[in-house]
Amino acid sequence: MAKLKTVEELKKIRQAALDQLDLRSTAESEDKVLVRVGMATCGIASGARTTMKAILDEIAKQGLANVSVTQTGCIGYCAQEPVVEVISKGMPSVLYGKVDENRGREIVIEHIKNGRLLQNAIINKSFENVE
């Protein structure tokens, strides 16, 4: 790495390194969009891993910040696997079924970026956890 000559160059390094830390600072943020991919045995068997990678890839492509992608265990809706849940502040959590690679990308672009739900893929609009 060459020596920095200007503050702009420092900012460039910061920008490049920010993605790395973004994953951590987003996790701490309270108004993040949380995407949960069901990754139990049935989910993995129906291709949840490919779906998850596609979602991550699309988020990076669209340059979206403040989105946290995590995985969760069996949601119980095995017939609809892979299942993806999207939780964003001020909106009810949305559960999408049969999310393949393409639908995963669609969720990122339509739901997360444009704020439009994918009506045809929703399983249950008001999916809530019972403590």
Next chain:
Amino acid sequence: MSNFRMHLLVCGGTGCTASDSLKLVKMLKESIKKHEITNEVEVVVTGCFGFCEKGPILKVYPDNVFYITVKPEDAEEIITEHVIKGRKVERLLYVEPNTKKRLEGQKSIPFYKKQIRIALRNCGFINPEDINEYIAADGYQALAKCLTEMSPDEVIDTVVQSGLRGRGGGGYPTGLKWKYTRQNQSDEKYIICNADEGDPGAFMDRSILEGDPHSVLEAMAIAGYAIGAQYGYIYIRAEYPLAINRLEIAIKQARKLGLLGEDIFSTGFNFDIGLRYGAGAFVCGEETALIHSVEGKRGEPSSKPPFPAQRGVWDKPSCVNNVETFANIPPIFLKGPAWFKSIGTEKSPGTKVFALAGKVNNVGLVEVPMGITLREVIYDIGGGIKNNKKFKAVQTGGPSGGCITKENLDIPIDYESLNSIGSMMGSGGMIVMDEDNCMVDIAKFYLEFTKDESCGKCTPCRIGNTRMLEILEKITKGNGTEQDLKDLVELGDVIKDTSLCGLGQTSPNPVLSTLHYFQDEYLAHVKDKHCPAGVCQALFSFHILPDKCVGCTACARICPAHCIEGERKIVHVIDQSRCIKCSACYNTCKFNAIEKG
């Protein structure tokens, strides 16, 4: 840049490393490789999370799950269950002691709730061996701002306005120190970072250097610009190998990027940093002794004036600041002095890092806003006293400080309040004591330390501390008199008045403060020849209570001196002449039949 979907942060501080966290890292990496997810998951070794009691700590991002006491053999389960299938490993979560509920997030744990992290902001968040992560966390932005937008006087003014005071213990305003050093004209000046952390039980500075070394380097460069110095020394004890190693890596990386060296940010400002190793002498934390040691001379203090700001290293104006003080500098420039002043109290703004130790449930490193009470630190953050014992005292300020009793637990923590009750802020050691601690023994412990660490230059300190220790030994052996207590006070006052440096001026404090607050305990030792806490071996004995003893023979079997006699189902008796007071019988008896007194 990276496509990792998950980060596993493992604490690489000294505490967690000692409980095998590096082996855990190795096992995690092996398991990740085995399951072919190396391009999905990254393992990051970080600095201290502070929750040393429950180490090793592993934090999973983005799930924000905080695992405690993780062992190397847990690695496989974490990878197969959490990382691959998204199922949290419940048994490794923190259990809230009152509700018995398992808590996931770091911030929900009571230990972290009342903390505000400024100096420790990056500890446990970034990889200390990667300058890019520090830069991503706004690193070196403050230096850039100072060099390109501010004059040295403006830099100093900002620090003065923030009200930041020296975190090494003295509490001298940092901005003024910089100002005086700037005012002294010279062709060469030096910035010195005092990393000679010597208080028993204190590890604030070590953790900052291990977890976020760049913040100290950046602040030193800012200070260099402010006072007109081109070179800085970090004086660090050689017994901190991990901190030294991380500093060396950090300095190398900063030089490579031109953040240290010549013509930083093309502003014409040159600054570089070198390490100087101390051999672990306590007195070298005193700034004049430290300066002599940096020069390669014997670590002895000299009288002030001249102050280091006038004549320091190589007789040039020098400014000595503590590690934690430096770690506070970059955020002050990024967020502004008003922000800093809004935290803490009016006279002591900001936060203070304490190394919480002793008989408290959550031993660890905590950073709290000034003005918080000792009760909040000990009970809310520290989780109260171990094994539900009774709180007796808390010692702050290390060998220079004093004991604080339960009457003063609600006093807000700041420089003035602690001084007013006979203790001091010190560098941040905080040792909690319970009913099983003998205050005479505690005073003796600290005095043994300072007696050994006295450099010998001043007679009152060299000989006076030795004599005081002899008196304390006499008292703990049961040969003390009331006159001895008077002698201790008189001797202590003389040592304080006539010693040259801070070591001698404060070394009698632990004795004087315990004498003041626990006079009855001293009197019990000299008048009744009894140690109420049962610590001083000559002043207590064990007895078997005949009505409680069932004759189970457990005590007789465990006694290493074979001095307990008795048959099965017959009351046992201790032969006092042969008892070595090891407490083995006392700890073994299930029927509370053995009395200590």
